[in-house]
Amino acid sequence: MLWTGLSPDEARTYIEQKDKSKRDKRMTMTEAVQTFVKDGDNIGVGGFVNSRQPVAIAHEIIRQGRKDLILSFQSAGLVPDYLLGAMALEPEHLSVQRMEFAYCGHEYAGTSSMLRYMTENEKIFIEDWTNFSMSARFKAGSMGIPFIPIRSGQGGDIEKCNRSQTTQCPFSGRTILLIPACHPDVGILHVQEADLYGNCRIKGQTFTCPEIAMASKNVIVTCDKLIDHDIIAMDPTRTSIPFFAVDAVVELPLGSYPTVCHDIHYYDKIHLEHFKGLTDAFRKGDRDSLAAYYDAYIYGVADTDQFIDKIPYNQLKYARQIESRNLELQTHLTPPTA
Amino acid sequence: MTDYATDYSRGEMIVTAGARLLENNKVIFAGTGLPMVGITLAQLTNGPGIIPVFEAGAVGPTLDRSLPLSVGDSRTTSRANYIQGLNSAFELTQRGFIDVGFIGGAEIDPYGNLNSTMIGRFPENYMKPVVRLPGSGGAGDMSCSCTYTILIVQHEPRRFVEKLQYYTSIGHMDGSKGARQKAGLQGKGPKRVITSRALMGFDDETKRMKILATMPGETVESVQAVTGFDLMVDEDVYEFEPPTKEEIRLIRDVIDPTQIFCKR
Numbered sequence: 331m332l333w334t335g336l337s338p339d340e341a342r343t344y345i346e347q348k349d350k351s352k353r354d355k356r357m358t359m360t361e362a363v364q365t366f367v368k369d370g371d372n373i374g375v376g377g378f379v380n381s382r383q384p385v386a387i388a389h390e391i392i393r394q395g396r397k398d399l400i401l402s403f404q405s406a407g408l409v410p411d412y413l414l415g416a417m418a419l420e421p422e423h424l425s426v427q428r429m430e431f432a433y434c435g436h437e438y439a440g441t442s443s444m445l446r447y448m449t450e451n452e453k454i455f456i457e458d459w460t461n462f463s464m465s466a467r468f469k470a471g472s473m474g475i476p477f478i479p480i481r482s483g484q485g486g487d488i489e490k491c492n493r494s495q496t497t498q499c500p501f502s503g504r505t506i507l508l509i510p511a512c513h514p515d516v517g518i519l520h521v522q523e524a525d526l527y528g529n530c531r532i533k534g535q536t537f538t539c540p541e542i543a544m545a546s547k548n549v550i551v552t553c554d555k556l557i558d559h560d561i562i563a564m565d566p567t568r569t570s571i572p573f574f575a576v577d578a579v580v581e582l583p584l585g586s587y588p589t590v591c592h593d594i595h596y597y598d599k600i601h602l603e604h605f606k607g608l609t610d611a612f613r614k615g616d617r618d619s620l621a622a623y624y625d626a627y628i629y630g631v632a633d634t635d636q637f638i639d640k641i642p643y644n645q646l647k648y649a650r651q652i653e654s655r656n657l658e659l660q661t662h663l664t665p666p667t668a
Numbered sequence: 669m670t671d672y673a674t675d676y677s678r679g680e681m682i683v684t685a686g687a688r689l690l691e692n693n694k695v696i697f698a699g700t701g702l703p704m705v706g707i708t709l710a711q712l713t714n715g716p717g718i719i720p721v722f723e724a725g726a727v728g729p730t731l732d733r734s735l736p737l738s739v740g741d742s743r744t745t746s747r748a749n750y751i752q753g754l755n756s757a758f759e760l761t762q763r764g765f766i767d768v769g770f771i772g773g774a775e776i777d778p779y780g781n782l783n784s785t786m787i788g789r790f791p792e793n794y795m796k797p798v799v800r801l802p803g804s805g806g807a808g809d810m811s812c813s814c815t816y817t818i819l820i821v822q823h824e825p826r827r828f829v830e831k832l833q834y835y836t837s838i839g840h841m842d843g844s845k846g847a848r849q850k851a852g853l854q855g856k857g858p859k860r861v862i863t864s865r866a867l868m869g870f871d872d873e874t875k876r877m878k879i880l881a882t883m884p885g886e887t888v889e890s891v892q893a894v895t896g897f898d899l900m901v902d903e904d905v906y907e908f909e910p911p912t913k914e915e916i917r918l919i920r921d922v923i924d925p926t927q928i929f930c931k932r
Binding site: 378379482496507 | 755
């Protein structure tokens with residue numbers, strides 16, 4: 331059996347010997363990525379499509395450059411596009427060898443041109459799953475079991491493309507699909523709130539962030555707000571991820587911008603669609619425009635502060651305003667134009 | 669006398685048909701796009717008790733903060749009853765809580781199987797497809813475990829094909845008796861297919877697609893002409909009622925005023 335990332339035994343052994351102390355885990359983004367993201371790593375990507383994607387972490391991985399990465403996620407848009415775009419431009423600086431996923435695209439805004447470019451030119455290895463099977467793979471990892479049975483994902487071509495196996499249920503006799511746990515080397519997540527020990531509070535949908543955190547060997551978390559530990563202790567039922575699963579806490583307001591972050595800001599559609607347009611153009615032969623974007627927004631800046639400095643204030647303001655307003659109040663706002 | 673609209677788009681026809689097919693008080697699992705508009709239209713007309721579920725984790729919201737652009741959009745959580753994540757949503761599906769799933773695809777075959785993975789030869793060119801599509805997402809799970817599904821596909825000959833290039837979301841499989849049961853699936857599979865040309869169902873015996881109604885302005889012949897396989901025709905085939913002025917008003921003024929999904 332091929333285990334991309336850690337095998338269940340390796341994952342268990344790692345956590346047994348890990349320092350689980352409740353200590354200050356604050357780091358700079360540079361330090362967090364230097365410490366926990368290695369060449370060849372299987373990266374568990376948090377969020378869902380263009381919701382709460384760990385954009386700032388992806389930017390830093392691109393700045394530092396890594397080789398032969400494996401990306402594991404259920405559905406994602408901007409983060410795989412950023413990483414695949416970096417590879418398309420400079421494969422000797424950053425490369426992705428494999429993706430295990432259910433959906434790579436942008437929903438209302440269309441398909442992923444970077445996924446198309448990479449697959450249609452046979453530059454990466456693909457393993458298709460469904461949203462539930464990828465989510466359940468992380469869940470199996472988080473539960474410490476080597477596989478989990480599910481009632482979907484069989485009967486068609488998807489099961490022929492991945493490591494799932496159908497078998498007879500020993501109890502009911504029905505056909506059932508068994509899928510292997512996923513233990514990423516590193517989980518990359520953005521959350522709204524965390525304390526300095528790594529206790530995380532997710533608002534709105536959790537997607538599969540808690541499962542990725544519990545299944546991964548190491549976890550880097552960026553948070554919009556670093557909150558006092560007393561706030562966590564006052565209402566621990568609100569904690570979505572416990573501190574000892576987290577290895578690095580980076581306080582980074584707007585760390586998932588321009589994707590939506592529940593209760594913090596909505597999508598910046600202008601920026602998302604601008605980048606999407608450049609990837610579309612790349613696939614049709616225009617390398618320079620995409621390269622100029624990377625030079626301006628990723629390689630040309632030291633960190634996320636400088637990336638956000640480049641976003642016009644009226645775009646930031648509008649994304650913030652519409653996130654918390656109902657339709658009637660929204661109609662009194664003037665959307666920014668590109 | 670019902671006041672019918674005379675001016676409406678294909679998308680608006682599909683949305684209206686989708687909304688009318690939904691029974692009140694049912695739990696509906698919806699993907700991004702026209703299904704979101706359809707569910708909201710149903711909530712405002714025949715189905716005020718409809719309970720939407722979105723796969724990223726929101727259960728029972730009211731889409732009153734404008735239409736979500738994604739099933740993971742924060743807007744899907746507006747006035748929700750319960751919010752978790754993807755595992756929770758699909759566990760609900762697996763457990764039998766989801767009555768209807770709305771799904772789509774790039775290609776559909778006579779048995780309601782769908783392709784949303786790739787165009788090209790499978791398995792030979794899986795790693796180098798002619799066109800790589802985004803992938804299953806949650807459709808492959810909804811098709812297996814929702815009690816039944818309603819499919820929305822663009823009605824073109826190249827999309828309605830006898831054999832799919834890749835089988836992503838499972839319908840009635842090869843049409844043989846008990847095929848879904850044998851594969852271990854729990855849901856009953858596709859019940860309806862909605863396009864701008866026709867409303868279709870599946871024959872009880874052969875499980876092949878069958879025209880139940882033609883959309884206004886279409887005929888059985890015109891529908892067959894844009895379909896890449898032979899359609900069966902229900903003996904009681906009828907013309908679907910056009911959208912009413914009120915349905916169109918709700919879509920345009922209330923649900924999708926900025927034409928995110930329902931272009932005019």
